[in-house]
Amino acid sequence: MFNRLFLKTITLFIITFLLTACGSRIVPESNFLENSEITPSKLVYQRDSVHFNIKGEIPIISALSPKNPRVEIELRGSNQRVNLGELELQKELGKYTYGNNFTIQYQPWMEGAVLEALFYQGKDQSSPNEKKILAKGVITTPLLVKVGEVRPDEPIPQVGLYIPTGSMDKDLSRYSDFSFYFPAGSSKVVETNQNHATLDSLKNFILLYPSISGIKITGIQSPENSEGKNSKLGMDRAEATLDYLKKSNIRILDSLLDISSRWNDWFDFRLLLRDYEKLSTQRKDQFYSVLLNGQDYQTQANDLRKINGFREVSRDLFPKLRAAKVEIQAKPLAGLDQQQAAQLRAALESSGFNSGLSPADWAIAGESSPRLEDKEEIYSKMTELFRSALPYNNLAVVKMRQAQRTLDPKKKSLLWEEANRLLDQALRIENNPYVLHNQGQILVLQGRVEEAYKKLSDASVLTKNEDFIRLNESLRGSIDIIRGDYKLATLRFQYQYSTPQDFFNKGLAFFMSGDYANASISFEESVTAGRSFGYGYYGLALLAAVSGQDEVALIHLKQAIDKSEVLYQKALIDPEFEELRQTQAFFEIFK
Structure with a gap:
């Protein structure tokens, strides 16, 4: 022992x-x-x-x-x-x-x-x-925001705003949508006052913007029993609307036409619900909690019927889903006539010679020229002939867009410097909002966010032009996201958009502010506006991940990474998907 x-x-x-x-x-x-x-x-x-x-x-x-x-x-x-x-x-x-x-x-x-x-x-x-x-x-979710940077394997974004001529519409595409309504269960366009008014509005839009770049007709049907049990009704409505437009002497090229239908899809109902004023915010949240839960269509329909007030909502909104929606992207006609074009060429080939063309003629020529090289030649000549901010600003925009197209960082930096010198000269002539906006755009591409924000803020108070304000506020809102002012950013995006990038930025603002219902709508709008643009799918994947819908998140994430190498690389390390990365299913989608 x-x-x-x-x-x-x-x-x-x-x-x-x-x-x-x-x-x-x-x-x-x-x-x-x-x-x-x-x-x-x-x-x-x-x-x-x-x-x-x-x-x-x-x-x-x-x-x-x-x-x-x-x-x-x-x-x-x-x-x-x-x-x-x-x-x-x-x-x-x-x-x-x-x-x-x-x-x-x-x-x-x-x-x-x-x-x-x-x-x-x-x-x-x-x-x-x-x-x-x-x-x-x-x-780094806020840094997903699109501010004009060039990314590998993605289309080169347009940057810079040309000063419009005043005698010709702005160098901006226009978007509008028009809804034609049908009786329950019918695909015949009825000659109602409402449909007549819609047709007149559509004709007026095309009269103002006759250069159509795309027209999309989508047939929609409501969940009512009288609307049928398959998707045929929606497509029939879309085709009937196309026939109605053609008989109304509206010329539509097949190459510009996209015709489709939606069925067993709550997307349009969610859009209507967003602006429906008879429900409290709390009650709307009940609807959205069902609409965004990832369940199948029929399960969601059954759950919606259990919500108090559904009968009134369906009575008010379902008739608006018996429709065909026509979406048009267009812009005004542009350019000089043959005689003016000859005068322009003579002036470009002679030193100090104008040949009688007005500043507006020159501006129209520059604006309507499709090639950057032609724009550069015209605006450069204009700086010799006219003391105006327009040619200096517009030549700077040409330099900015040339910078977007080079892979050489040194050359890109030199083009930005040249653009800035031209913009400084334009400001010495006139304190112009377009010039300030373009200076802000260059600064944000250089990563100088606070300086960019100041320029854009100064630009916003100099004009009431709606087209300019929409674009300027969109860029300000994007910077708000980077700066962490998410609630403020949502207020910047209260405009009608048509590009997938703008819809995505809007959705990102709502996502970062915690408004997942509106974020979902905007991300879906981004997907609808451009299905090859993977960021809308990435946004939907983020929403599904934070709400614990792993299978839905993987479906959307697969779509995103298939469309963008940038998103492919980001998804592999994004901590938002850390829990998903613990599963074999996550890595299966990267094969």
Whole structure:
């Protein structure tokens, strides 16, 4: 008995001595970073920085107590790392405690970085005894916003605004939609006053903007029993509307026509519900909770009928779904006649010669020329002939768009500098909102967001032109998202849009502000406006992920990554999909 007790005492003494003497050479079987916590649980980009708090405690337990403990925090990427310093340890009864708030300037490499706690102890502290990953990656959802940057494997976005001539409509495409309504269960266009008024409005639109670039006719049917049990009625309505337009002497080229139908789809109902004023916000949320739950159409229909007030809503809104929707993208005719074109060519080929063309004629010629090289020649000549902000601004826009088309960063920077010199000259002639907008556009492409915002804010107060304000406010709203002013951003996007990029930015503003119902509508509108534009699908995937609809998220994410290499790479590291990344199904969609 005495020998056993003596041996156990000697053994315990030797172990204690070795632990004390060897420091980090023998690591106690204890997890000293087990209680290390980070808030928020995922790192988030906000206003060009990443903010988080780390706290924890290290237990002091007899022989397993750490010797000379030290905790460091490190952010580690594939090629770069930042040591955020050592945490101060406070010794208390039975433990060390630590805690600190961090704010670090965001850099692009941090998006896929890992935040780690490193624990050291003992005499040899050349390498950590223990590591703990606190967070993977940085959520950079606001940086998805489209502000005109060129991305690989994506169409080159248009940047810059030409000053319009005044004698010719603006260099902007116009969009409008028109709805023709049908009796229940019918696909015959009835000559009602309402349909007559719609037809007149459509004709007036085409008269003003005869250069049609696209026309889409979508047949819609309501969920009523009288509307039938298949999609044939919707397509019949679309085709009947096309015949009605042709008989009304509206010429439609087949190459510009897209004809389709929607059935067993709550998209149009959600659009109507958004503007329906007879429901409280709380009651609308009940409807949206069903419409966005990812269930099949019939299940959602059954659940909607259980909501108090559904009968009144269906009575008011379902008749508006017995329709065909005509969407038109068009712009005014442009250009000079043959005699004016000859005068223009003579002036371009002669030094200081104008040949009698007015400033408006020159501006129309520049505006209607499809090639940037021709625009450059015309606007450059105009700077010799006329003292006006228009040629300097419009020549600057040509330089901006040339910069978009080069892959050489040095050449791109030189073109931006040249554009800025031209814009400065334009401002010396006239304090013009278009010039300020273009300066702001260049600044945001250079990453100088605050300076850009100031320029755009100054531009917005100089004109009441609705087309300009819509585009200027859209860019301001996009910058609001980057700056973290999400609620303000939603107010910037209260305009009618037609491009998938604008719809996506609008949806992103709602998503970041927590208004998921309106975000869903805008993302779906982005998908409808351009199915090859993957960002709308990515937005829908984000919505599904935050609401726990994993299967729906994967469906939308697959569509997004198939359409964009940028989104493919982002999805692989986006912390918004961290939970999905734990499943085999997530990696299946990347094959």
